[in-house]
Amino acid sequence: MLASFRKFNQRTFGNVRASGALAAPLPFVLYSDTYTLADYIRQSCNASFSGLLWSPEFRDAPNLREFQRRMAVVTFSHLFLLNPYYNKLPLWENYKVTYGNKEPKPLPPEEQAQAAAVLRHYGNLRMQFLPYLYSAYCEYGRTGMPPIRALVLDFPNDPKVRAIDDSYMFGPSLLVAPFLIEKKDKREVYLPAGTDWFEFTTGQRHQGG
Numbered sequence: 523m524l525a526s527f528r529k530f531n532q533r534t535f536g537n538v539r540a541s542g543a544l545a546a547p548l549p550f551v552l553y554s555d556t557y558t559l560a561d562y563i564r565q566s567c568n569a570s571f572s573g574l575l576w577s578p579e580f581r582d583a584p585n586l587r588e589f590q591r592r593m594a595v596v597t598f599s600h601l602f603l604l605n606p607y608y609n610k611l612p613l614w615e616n617y618k619v620t621y622g623n624k625e626p627k628p629l630p631p632e633e634q635a636q637a638a639a640v641l642r643h644y645g646n647l648r649m650q651f652l653p654y655l656y657s658a659y660c661e662y663g664r665t666g667m668p669p670i671r672a673l674v675l676d677f678p679n680d681p682k683v684r685a686i687d688d689s690y691m692f693g694p695s696l697l698v699a700p701f702l703i704e705k706k707d708k709r710e711v712y713l714p715a716g717t718d719w720f721e722f723t724t725g726q727r728h729q730g731g
Contacts, residue, residue: 524548524549533549534549535549535550535551535601536549536550536551537550537551537552537553537577537601537603538550538551538552538553539552539553539554550575551575551576551577551600551601551603552574552575552576552577553576553577553578553579553601553603554576554579557579557581557582559588559591559592559595559700559702560688560702562578562595563595563687563688563689563690563700563702564687564688565578566578566599566670566690567671567672567687567690568672568687569668570668570670570671570672570675570690571672571675573662573666573667573668574668575600575601575668575669576600577596577599577600577601577603578592578595578596578599578603579596579603579605580592580593580595580596580603580604580605581604581605581606581607581608581609582608582609582610583609583610584610586633586636586637586640589637589640590640591700591701593640593641593644594644594700594701595700596644597644597647597648598670598692598696598698598700599670600668600669600670602645602648613628613629613634613637613638613641654693654695654696655669655693657693658693658694661694669692669693670690670691670692670693671690671691672686672687672690672691673686673689673690673691673697673714674686675691676691676694676714677714677715677716679715679716680714680715680716680731682712682714682715682731683712683714686712688700688702689711689712696722697711697713697714697719699711713728713729713730713731714730714731715730715731716730716731717730718730
């Protein structure tokens, strides 16, 4: 397949299942069907130590709150990977299959609108980050530093980040700290020492450490 792109001197980018380990040196992101949200974040951090590009797959959520949180996680990952055919909260009528969404009826109109708004918000947000991600991938090609990585790779002199596996860097400037527990609306976030931090949506300044 890659030969077709190389023939015309064109670049490509795609994804394969994590079982395709031999694809790691090629322009692919690996993903797997492990589906605990906390495991997704931990795997993203762990993969960064080897430079492996790994991405979570969003294919299902039991309710709209987790739907939103999983969308946030795939937005800030190596690849925006959404498989809606499997989702048990469908926005449209599905073909009936033997696994995944066995009830092809879509959500009620009000919930459809809520879910569509979530998709639109995070889709637009991802598109805004494309130039930033492009630069991060250029750095990856030059130095081997993956666009998504554990905090300790950027802040090796801060011992407190060594045990953190529920937050990560998204490129060189953004720290991502997702909600991992469905019933909680608050979480603690540690900001690494050695720099000041600014909230993305408000610009509010916080001292690191």
